[in-house]
Amino acid sequence: MVSWWSLLRFVHVLSAAVWVGGQLTLSALLLPVLRRRLPAELRASLTSTIGRRFGLYTLAVFIPLQVGSGIGLAVEHGVSWNTLAQPGYGRTLSAKLAVFVAVMLLSGLHGWAHGTGRLALARALALGSLIGSCVIVLLATALVAS
């Protein structure tokens, strides 16, 4: 049954899909092509522009939307600080929140590393962040089941 709550969950899932999907598309599809087809200077300016826009979108739209809808869903589900520590749903959710924070940090560090020319570090952080995003999706799937 589609209720207002399911609409909120829809927004939460869709927004996450856009962000993780964007991350995957950029690093798995776009960047390898750019790396092969474009000269180094052009590639650098293009990737940093894309990165900056993605970062801006993350800060201005994605994080507020995820946190806001996430809090709403938590309230609807009766989550409290106490229940976050309980085994099962509580711990899965708190693990998911912790990984979310970690992924946001890794992404931010990735932007900083890329901007300051630490390309190897930037790549490592990007991959870590990408796997982290997949872990969030995995934990979210586990939440629905429990």
Added chain:
Amino acid sequence: MGPRRDDRRGEAAAGLARLSHLPSPRRLGLLLLPAGVVVMLFGLWGGLARLGYSLPADTSSADDHGILMSLGFLGTMIAVERAVALRSAWAWGAPVASAVGSIALVFGAPAVLGKGLLLVGGAVLTVVYMALHRVQRSTHNTLMGVAAVGWVVATALWLANRDIARLVPWLAAFLVITIVAERLELSRLLQISQAARHALVAIVGVFVVGAVVSIFSDDAGMRVSGGALIALAGWLLVCDLARRTVRQRGLTRFMAVGLLAGYGWLAIGGVLWLGYGFHVDDAVYDAQLHAVFLGFVMSMVFAHAPVIAPSVLRRPFQYRPVLYLPLALLHLSLVVRVLGGDAFSSDVAWRSGGIANVIALLAFIAGTATSLLFVRSRAGTSSEAMAARSGDSDGRAARWRSRLTSPAAAGAVIGVVVLVASIAFANSGNTSQPSSSPVVPSVSADGSTTGVAISLREMRISPSTVTVKAGTRLLLHVANDGSMRHDVRLSNGAHTPLLKPGQTVVLDAGVITKSLDGWCTVPGHRAAGMTMKIVVAPAAASTSAVGAAGAAGMAGMPGMAAPSASDEPDAVSPDLAGSPPSGWRPFDATLPPVGAGAVHDVTWHIKDVKLPVAPGVTQTMWTFDGTVPGPVLHGRVGDTFNVTVVNDTQMTHNLDFHAEEGPPAAVMTPIAPGATHTYQFVARYAGAWLYHCSVEPMLMHMGNGMYGALIVDPPDLPVVSTQYVLVGSELFFGPEGGVGDYAKMLADKPDAVVFNGFPFAYQHAPLQAKVNQRVRVWFVDAGPTRAFAFHVVGAPFDSVYLDGAYTLRAGDAAMGGGQTLPVDPGDGGFVELTFTQPGSYPFLTHAMADAVMGASGAFQVSS
């Protein structure tokens, strides 16, 4: 040493350069290294749990600590190294199986799966050695194959449910023989004589014989293998080139230092194995295992990692002297652990050494990773590292690849760590019964918390009963005072880790709402009597019922030596009716005359006094002015009493006069230790009144002697020739010389029932009376729990006064007589009687069991 390693690879090394242009299994296989590190982290986690650190995420890592470290971590690493050496994809089956099997164990998959995969890993590794044997025959390869068989046998025995402690010789066979063979291989340049080579094979043979013997006799096998370990250490010291290379500089010297320190530990381990034989779960076991597996094996890993890691990863390795720090920490912390913790039983040394062991391993992993990731320049790299790279035919391609692969590998490591940590946390705790939450509530209903000391010994838990009021949060301060390992598990699921002798932990039993059972889970100990109970005090006592052992619960009672918590048994009188000790004098039962005037001033001291309370039993009684019962007060209706009380004890007490009026909080003022207070009251009513201490737990204070009689004469009380006062009470013996047993008081199980503080006091010293002279006997029941039926054998009462009124008076027209004075606890009265003939007249409580327990005396009537 680098060139030697490349020589060894021979054909394989050349082939690898070709293979590296293809998506080789090697690339994927190297992902097993972080997996091995993750298994190590779980192994260390389990090690910390074994050290008694209370950790979240209840996994099986503590039980499987030894397997995770030896096979899960080191086995996987060794198998990866061999798979790199042999260019066949199937060789990766060994590390894959052991890594997956270990992770399955950590995450609680069916044990047979994890054990089975580890067995497969060992079997594949054995086949890898056989394949390498065909490429290049050598003693060291054969020895490594023998070592891999040790892995197989260990896991096969484990699959057959043999205890991990009994697999130790086989696990050691795998690691120790592998390492010795590695040293043999690296010592080729030293031109080891044929005789030395044969000696080594013979020593390894003896070790394997010991391992085989251990299957049938753990003790004998352990000793044989221990002898072989000593010989091995000697062989390594003599034949290894470390003795020479320690004089060189840089990485070479670092390695030599690590090797020599490791050989020292191998010798120590061998001595412990040979000298002590088979031990399990005690200090000897801890030392036997960690001398060999930490002191020798891990030191070898530290020494070889700077050579093996770059050749396996084909990355340069930047040696930095800072690597000495984890090496030094490993050995120093192991000395602290084995010498301080195991030899001298210092729990602090054992635990701090153990945690420093863990820090040393983690620091070394971090140092190795740093040395691999951050390399200053080509010129700055060590010769070994450059040699490791020389296997690549195309230097530029190698650099390009390392630039590409290293960030990816680092990113993958970040991702895997996030994945494993988050799932470990999400799946932690017991999720099988989410409805009946096993989470112990952490805050009690009224917020009160009680701490009780619990002592574990062979084979009992003391105190065996802890009584708390419902809703109290109970913290058990558990100390293992025995000589074996013990733990405590409660029926609500709360439990301590396994405690070494001397170790202590605080167990949060949670908020106690119902009675719980507790026991030691070490097999056999529960049946042998290591059980306890946590009992919820009955509601009637709930105002301040406290633990029988409740040192912390006995608020304001620091002097109370936690009666039931004592390990000493309660005192027992050999014969309650036997002769009193010499120097004993009965409490003077004669009613003191009423003092002059209408105001009575007295001063008492509350004191803890050691008193004989029965033949053969002395107890520390809590007394008003040194006697049990306390002094008798005597006055008339309307008199004023000023009772000044000095508290000479370490505990708060007070006085509750039943004849007194006013709110208890206002008039029954508590007297702090050392303080003085004057209780003042006017006796408005006549009667035989009880006074007592009413500080909680009142039962304890009254059961330990704090009571007495206040006699207020009714108006127009006829004058009689003789008046006596008897205070009836029960005694509860604690340990000899100690205070009374609160558990007995709670259970209404006195050791003696007495008139005026001593069983059969007035049989030993009969009360005197004259024929045809009226005797008045005042009787007060101090309890704490039992009622009395005062009766004089051979002399009916002609007057009975109870509850402020005569129920029978002399000369009454109805011609009635009395036979018992029934007095409830906290009540009193008197009887009058006249003896018509001389002789001995027993008196007693007609509750006969109580009379047998001492509530019996006699009048000696003379003419």
